[in-house]
Amino acid sequence: MDVEDKDYLFGKSTCRPPSSEEIAQMVEGIIPWSDPIADDTEGSFDTDALALLRQNVAAPVTAASPSVGVKPMIPLNGKLPAGYTYWGQWIAHDIVEPTHPNQNHYSSRKVTPCLNLDSLYGVEKGLPSHIYVDERGFFRLPDNSWDCLRDSHQTPLLPEPRNNDNAIILQFHVQWQRIHNNILNTLSTQPLPHLWDDGRYFYQARRLTTQLFHHLVKQEWLKALLDKSVYQYYFASTEPKQRLIHFTDQLARVPLEFSHGAFRFGHSMVRETYKLTASDSFNLHALLTHQPFNGKPIGGIDWSLFFGDYAQEIQPINLIVVAGMGKVPVNRNIAERNILAGKKVALATVHECKRYLMDNYPWLCQQTGLTVKESNQVLEELKIDPMSQTSTFYRLYEDNRLPLWPYVLAEASAQVDNPGHRLGKLGSIIVAEVLAYAMHKGVENNDKNTGAVDSDVDLAVTCRTLKLPEPQVLTMADMLCQGAENG
Numbered sequence: 001m002d003v004e005d006k007d008y009l010f011g012k013s014t015c016r017p018p019s020s021e022e023i024a025q026m027v028e029g030i031i032p033w034s035d036p037i038a039d040d041t042e043g044s045f046d047t048d049a050l051a052l053l054r055q056n057v058a059a060p061v062t063a064a065s066p067s068v069g070v071k072p073m074i075p076l077n078g079k080l081p082a083g084y085t086y087w088g089q090w091i092a093h094d095i096v097e098p099t100h101p102n103q104n105h106y107s108s109r110k111v112t113p114c115l116n117l118d119s120l121y122g123v124e125k126g127l128p129s130h131i132y133v134d135e136r137g138f139f140r141l142p143d144n145s146w147d148c149l150r151d152s153h154q155t156p157l158l159p160e161p162r163n164n165d166n167a168i169i170l171q172f173h174v175q176w177q178r179i180h181n182n183i184l185n186t187l188s189t190q191p192l193p194h195l196w197d198d199g200r201y202f203y204q205a206r207r208l209t210t211q212l213f214h215h216l217v218k219q220e221w222l223k224a225l226l227d228k229s230v231y232q233y234y235f236a237s238t239e240p241k242q243r244l245i246h247f248t249d250q251l252a253r254v255p256l257e258f259s260h261g262a263f264r265f266g267h268s269m270v271r272e273t274y275k276l277t278a279s280d281s282f283n284l285h286a287l288l289t290h291q292p293f294n295g296k297p298i299g300g301i302d303w304s305l306f307f308g309d310y311a312q313e314i315q316p317i318n319l320i321v322v323a324g325m326g327k328v329p330v331n332r333n334i335a336e337r338n339i340l341a342g343k344k345v346a347l348a349t350v351h352e353c354k355r356y357l358m359d360n361y362p363w364l365c366q367q368t369g370l371t372v373k374e375s376n377q378v379l380e381e382l383k384i385d386p387m388s389q390t391s392t393f394y395r396l397y398e399d400n401r402l403p404l405w406p407y408v409l410a411e412a413s414a415q416v417d418n419p420g421h422r423l424g425k426l427g428s429i430i431v432a433e434v435l436a437y438a439m440h441k442g443v444e445n446n447d448k449n450t451g452a453v454d455s456d457v458d459l460a461v462t463c464r465t466l467k468l469p470e471p472q473v474l475t476m477a478d479m480l481c482q483g484a485e486n487g
Contacts, residue, residue, distance in 0.1 A: 003345055009244050009255045009430065010348040010356040015401050017343045023336065025392040026406060030335040031321040080224060080314045080421045083306030083476065085269040086168045087221055090176075092266070093162045093169075094119040095438050096259045099341065109159050113254045115217075115435065116442035117210050120176055122159030124445055127199050131157055136192040137184055137202030139177035146171050146300035167287045167298045168274065168306070175303070175480050180209045186465045208462050214439045215459055216476050222435065228417065230368045230428035234436050242364040245437045254434050257348065260341040261404035262430040265423065267334050268409050269314040272322040277302045284324030308477035316420025318413035319381065319393065319406060338405045350407040351400040353426060370425045377414035378424070 005011065018026070097111045112124060122128045132149075133139055140149045140157070148170060149157045156164045163173040184192070184205035192201050223231055233240055245251070253259070275281045276298065286293035305312055315322060325334045348356065354372050358365050365371070374397075382393040382402075393410065396402040411424025423431065459471045468478050 003256060006251070007253060007256050008348070009257045009433065010353045012346040013348045013352055015349050015352065017346070018339070018396060018401060018403065022392055022396065023339050023343070026339060026396075026403075027333060027336040029392065030319055030406065030409075031323070031326050031333060075309050076311060076313060078418055078421070080269070081307050081311035081477075082271060082274060082314055083168075083172075083303070083311060083480075084221060084225070085266055085271075085314055086166075086172050086306075087476065088263075088266045088269075089165075089169050090119070090163065090172055091115065091217065091435070092259075092263060093160050095254055095434075096263070097253055098162060099259070111253075112441075112445075113251045113434075113438055114441035114445050115214070115438035116445040117176075117206070117213060118445075119160035119163065120173065120180070120209075121206060127195060127202065128159075132159065133195065133202075135194050135196070137195045137199070137205065138181045141174070141177065141181075144300070146174060148174050148177070164290075165288065167276075167282075167290055168301065170290075171301050176209070176213070179212070179479060180205055182466060183208050183212075183462065208459075210442060211459055212462065212479070214442065215471060216474065216479070217435065217439065219471075220475055222432070224421075225423055225428075226432055227368070227415070227423060227425050227428040230425060230432055233364070233367045234432040240364070241367075242361045243436070244361065244364075244433050247437065247440045249437070251437070254438070255430075256345050257353070257404060257430050258434040260338075260345055261347050262408050262427045263434070264338050264341075264405055265317055265408050265412060265427060267325060267338065268317045268319075268321055268412075270322055270325055271312070271315050272324050275305050275312055276300075277305070284322065288324075303480035304477070307475070307480055311477075314421070316413065317409055317423070318420050319409050339403055342403050342405055347404050349400060350397065350402045350404060350426070353404065357429070364429070368425055368429060370429065375414060377416065377419075378411055381410040381414045 094117060095111065095113050095115055109118065109122060110124070112118070114124070116124065118124045122132050131140075142149055148164070151157060156170070158164055158173065160173075162169075164170050184201060187201050187204055195202055218235055222235065226234075234243075245255070270284065273281050273283050274287065277300075280296055280299075282293040282296075282298060285291070286298065290298060292298070304310065321335050351372070354370065357370060358372060379394070379397075382397050383391055393402065393406060397407075408423065408427035408430075411427055412422065413420050415422045415424055463469065463471055463474060468474055
């Protein structure tokens with residue numbers, strides 16, 4: 001990856017990076033049950049032409065089966081539901097370029113820093129390929145209620161192939177295809193015109209689908225995940241007095257501190273096993289490979305087990321990654337890959353990030369409560385296991401050389417408010433900056449799709465039409481667990 005100064009929030013690090021031995025010690029502390037890996041090159045995927053996807057595969061648009069199943073009897077009580085992990089992964093796949101060069105990804109989609117759901121639609125603007133939608137603008141779906149459409153080679157017909165990386169993210173993607181279909185189905189009482197003759201209804205459905213997604217990201221996902229002061233600063237009704245990225249900026253990619261550092265906090269949220277229905281659980285390997293587990297194939301997910309008050313809980317965000325992530329992706333150790341990714345592009349250390357913010361954005365720091373001095377809780381997290389090599393985190397911190405990614409994990413684990421289920425201040429600022437920009441640019445991009453039927457149709461009308469709660473109380477659980485995905 002060729003990087004430029006504008007690809008950074010805080011600029012390149014000028015500190016001595018961790019040595020191979022120090023990296024190995026950190027990795028052993030984060031994921032001690034997995035062998036370290038050798039140095040590897042991070043770069044963009046090689047993209048092939050869509051040769052396998054040229055078939056025009058027709059399939060009926062069918063409704064999903066209602067979500068059913070016995071919910072766990074333990075309420076979350078403010079903890080993050082397991083679905084948040086894959087919600088975040090879907091966001092990443094929409095705005096972050098692929099970095100692993102060795103997987104056989106076949107997409108030719110140009111990834112942009114705009115959260116405009118082009119990973120769902122396949123195009124940044126204009127009409128999508130007939131590979132993905134039929135002549136009326138509905139996503140083509142198979143007869144079952146959970147899989148995506150596939151070609152004769154069983155290759156998934158997805159604009160973003162990373163959304164087939166595991167069974168949960170794949171089904172989350174399919175549910176948003178169904179949400180689009182359901183919205184499109186409500187826009188006219190007359191038969192919809194041929195898409196390539198009149199795309200107005202499709203554009204309207206895309207705009208409303210994206211609007212719904214943005215609303216949920218801002219009002220639910222970010223509100224739950226971000227430090228409260230940081231969330232208030234960025235997403236209150238008033239425009240922030242200082243921000244690192246201005247909405248007038250034209251970024252070629254999301255900043256590297258986000259893609260190669262802070263936003264990889266989700267890797268710590270992954271569970272070792274997931275309950276997909278009331279009676280069936282699957283381990284991480286089965287979900288990543290789409291293989292049966294204990295003789296049972298993966299079927300449709302009961303989304304009430306992933307979103308809502310009685311869902312499964314995430315693995316708390318901390319300096320531990322579950323064993324199943326030890327060979328992800330493709331027999332690679334995810335912890336070492338993340339640290340090496342930051343080292344390769346010379347990400348600023350924790351101290352460099354904070355000092356940059358304190359020197360250049362004092363109002364932001366004052367309003368969000370960011371300080372250079374750490375709380376005792378964070379320092380204790382960095383010395384989490386005095387009997388082993390995990391004290392490497394603390395030594396690197398004391399030497400002003402601690403990488404960003406492990407610090408974000410430790411900072412989240414040390415939160416006084418909902419520890420392990422809410423990011424700390426530095427991690428929150430990076431995530432808030434990038435996603436505020438990404439959503440703003442996503443709206444701009446959708447506005448370029450001219451010809452929507454009615455640009456005045458707002459979120460409240462959409463919710464009432466879909467028989468959903470009002471926007472101020474709408475949740476992802478409402479979208480996926482109450483039938484709004486059917487289409």
